[in-house]
Amino acid sequence: MAEDKKVIVGMSGGVDSAVAAWLLKDAGYEVTGLFMHNWEEDGECPAASDWQDVRDVCARLGIECYSVDFAKEYADGVFEYFLNEYRAFRTPNPDVLCNRVVKFGAFRDYCMGLGASRIATGHYCDIDGDKLLRAADTNKDQTYFLNQVKTEQLGGVMFPLGKLKKPQVREIAEKLGLSVARKKDSTGICFIGERKFKKFLSTYLPARPGDIVDRDGKTVGRHDGLMYYTLGQRRGLGIGGVKGESGRWFVLDKDVKNNRLIVSCGDESELFSRALVGGGFNIIGEYGGGNELRCTAKTRYRQPDFPATLHLDGEKFTLEFDTPQRAVTPGQYAVIYLGERCLGGGVIDAAIK
Numbered sequence: 001m002a003e004d005k006k007v008i009v010g011m012s013g014g015v016d017s018a019v020a021a022w023l024l025k026d027a028g029y030e031v032t033g034l035f036m037h038n039w040e041e042d043g044e045c046p047a048a049s050d051w052q053d054v055r056d057v058c059a060r061l062g063i064e065c066y067s068v069d070f071a072k073e074y075a076d077g078v079f080e081y082f083l084n085e086y087r088a089f090r091t092p093n094p095d096v097l098c099n100r101v102v103k104f105g106a107f108r109d110y111c112m113g114l115g116a117s118r119i120a121t122g123h124y125c126d127i128d129g130d131k132l133l134r135a136a137d138t139n140k141d142q143t144y145f146l147n148q149v150k151t152e153q154l155g156g157v158m159f160p161l162g163k164l165k166k167p168q169v170r171e172i173a174e175k176l177g178l179s180v181a182r183k184k185d186s187t188g189i190c191f192i193g194e195r196k197f198k199k200f201l202s203t204y205l206p207a208r209p210g211d212i213v214d215r216d217g218k219t220v221g222r223h224d225g226l227m228y229y230t231l232g233q234r235r236g237l238g239i240g241g242v243k244g245e246s247g248r249w250f251v252l253d254k255d256v257k258n259n260r261l262i263v264s265c266g267d268e269s270e271l272f273s274r275a276l277v278g279g280g281f282n283i284i285g286e287y288g289g290g291n292e293l294r295c296t297a298k299t300r301y302r303q304p305d306f307p308a309t310l311h312l313d314g315e316k317f318t319l320e321f322d323t324p325q326r327a328v329t330p331g332q333y334a335v336i337y338l339g340e341r342c343l344g345g346g347v348i349d350a351a352i353k
Contacts, residue, residue: 006030007118008111013050015180016122018057019169020160033058033065038074056179077101086227090331104153118156126162130285132342137165144301147335147345210259223261226254232327272324273351281317281346296337
């Protein structure tokens with residue numbers, strides 16, 4: 001078989017990568033499955049069972065599979081960033097960095113070193129030349145998480161699920177008799193697994209409990225550590241019995257200097273901002289749009305696009321919203337779209353009221 005038909009598929013143990021592998025084999029590619037161990041197991045990350053699922057799927061599909069350990073690359077390039085952001089009382093998204101550092105970094109390089117001409121994953125997105133496009137399944141589209149992938153990292157990459165809907169993927173897996181056909185989609189971050197987030201984070205970063213105060217400075221409770229909370233958060237504040245204005249308590253701000261969590265109740269207008277500033281802006285594919293651009297954007301994954309104006313200054317950027325947006329959170333990503341194209345994105349540093 002021709003060299004350009006050799007494809008290595010990143011296998012996760014889920015239904016998406018399993019069907020991606022089959023689609024490529026069915027299209028005539030010489031497919032090999034490769035499973036990534038990205039975390040030193042401590043009894044919580046389900047890597048062992050996922051690896052078994054990969055072996056079962058590959059046996060059913062009649063393709064070879066192997067595993068490779070990228071735990072060091074993940075620890076150095078993703079987990080350290082995760083901890084540093086929490087030390088700075090920001091709210092990071094490690095899945096975004098994992099895609100750039102591991103899946104389209106270390107994994108891609110490793111596969112090319114093995115002689116593969118292409119790699120593929122089970123991501124819900126599409127590609128046209130050097131342009132990253134949304135998936136046909138808008139509910140599962142994962143371009144948000146790929147906003148930091150470099151243009152050159154997408155060379156030779158295939159996304160077989162780009163034009164399929166999730167129910168179609170499961171239907172294909174059922175017809176093939178794959179054991180993962182009805183396997184639940186993974187959620188959250190692998191290295192946390194089923195553990196409580198606070199318990200996990202406290203094993204790496206010491207928490208400093210302090211006062212929860214309202215906007216007038218009145219103490220209404222105690223927090224476990226500022227790093228555990230994010231802007232706009234309503235659940236888990238532990239102040240439900242304290243009477244305030246009508247409505248539920250929510251996190252309004254963090255007073256890092258005095259170690260106080262500022263909350264409010266009722267009117268959420270103070271949570272809204274008209275713009276944001278950020279850094280590390282990454283452009284995917286050829287772009288000749290200048291330093292100012294009309295676009296749509298997201299500041300969190302499940303958020304509908306909103307119209308905005310992007311101002312670029314190297315890797316620094318400002319994003320002005322047509323309408324105010326709620327709980328724009330430092331550490332998260334602002335991701336930019338031109339119609340169906342994901343242009344890229346950058347890290348949010350601050351919201352502008």
